[in-house]
Amino acid sequence: MAQVFVSIGSNTEREVYINRCLDALDAQFEKLALSPVFESEPVGFDGDNFYNLVASFNTELPVGELSKKLKMIEDDNGRCRTSPKFSGRTLDIDILTYDALIGVIDGVTLPRGEITENAFVLWPLAELAPKSRHPVLAETYQQLWLDYDKDKQPLHPVSFIWREKDLSA
Template structure:
């Protein structure tokens, strides 16, 4: 079976450096990690809370979409997500399936491509960093071109962070 190319969005605003680093390590344990965008800081949206750190990763998997969705949900639960978690709230680790191959539509409750790609800078900018020329299903413009449509009010800042070095340092202490 040929592997599926999947893009995941990750975010955290509760101990984000530790949770995102450990989350990436968990992702590597389950799937082939192809590439990791830079880390971006942005204000919480829809509630008052600490700033979020977000990034996008490309993975390859032989799992089906429902299997992948179940596994990402399980990882979120392992990191403290509760079933009654509000949409706009602080997170130890949030993992969103942004795309799954070229699928378009709603599959087992997962809408693809994920709509937030097109209107949230904290998703679109790191995604465009990984694959600027990518044109998603139902779109006519590349990810980098879509960035021009983002509201100027969405402030986002790239943060230099080496998650592997962080994990190595944490393991030494």
């Protein structure tokens, strides 16, 4: 069983699509754990703010099959693949890490560069797995967040309930 961390984001009917995503992940994977939910401004385009969080779960699927499964969840929730890369979306799920794998595996770059680039990935990851270490940098996510320039991207926790579980920071 591999432990996987994924980032989840939505800026279209955010509560609806984040809830649907979490339901789908919970139905398909073992040991689902969730970070608090944060709100962020869009990066690379003008649009509505995003809700973002990080999830962890265990899977026996290889990286390529997991990527396809996550894309199916996106597609089942109205993800438009013909829109520009930087645009609004109902749901975005990205594999951040898969165990400690490093490199391009089945077309997926691991670990994902956004971990250290975007507050909306790093802060939730640091909340969910503070003592876990980045596979390349060997720093804990907590330390990476402490060192991150917080003025770079505005981000704040929001109140969010999923299945009567409070995902607020």
